[in-house]
Amino acid sequence: MLKLQNISKQFDGKTVLDDISFEIGSGEIMSLLGPSGSGKTTLLHLILGLTGADQGSIVFGDENLTRVPMKKRGFNIVFQDYALFPNLNAYDNIVYGLRNQKGAASDKEVQEYIDFLELTPHLNKRIGELSGGQKQRVALARTLVTKPKILLLDEPLSALDGVIKESIKQRIQSIAREFKLTTIIVTHDPEEALTLSDQILIINQGKIAQFGSPQEIINQPENEFVEQFIIKQLQIKRQNIYNLFGEMYA
Structure with a gap:
């Protein structure tokens, strides 16, 4: 289990993350969802160890990783641009x-x-x-192949569309299930988060707007921001979300 407790982060005196707490179980897929500039990529980097928290703790299993450097955490990331070497096959x-x-x-x-x-x-x-x-x-x-303890994905579907996008979504879900690999995904797309994740952490202006399952977020949005962000960005009514995603939310 990965557990973050009261995580806060500032850059140049500006609060980017404010009192972030959540837990994810082994083999679960969680999406970090929010508009541009909400703090979701900073949170991903904090989990990976690319940057440190000003306050709070990051615990994986029984180990406190808050001050553990990135190389010793055993997590790994797939960046948005893949970061592959063009000179190699x-x-x-x-x-x-x-x-x-x-x-x-x-x-x-x-x-x-x-x-x-x-x-x-x-x-x-x-x-x-x-x-x-x-x-x-x-x-x-x-x-x-590096056998990461947690898989982090930064906008893994943003450059894809159509059948290819759906295929990669299925691959990510299969990886999490097959290898019991806890997976955290950054996305700005509610549809991706709703159809891909076990849990969704919605961030707005550095704070948690809601944390819950796709079903909970659709059925019980906790505030106006969540409802507006989910419904308006998809440009469909709540009932049509059920029709779009089928029996997944039945």
């Missing part, structure tokens, strides 16, 4: 970080991840020869 990108990492995947496990993500036909291709969905799968494989 897909396979070399996947195994790039394994050379000096203890506890990383064996050759057999690497192949299992490649098979799981259906990347075998693309292993010898350069990054420039891959589609957006294929690049995203390579980035996911490169992260999975």
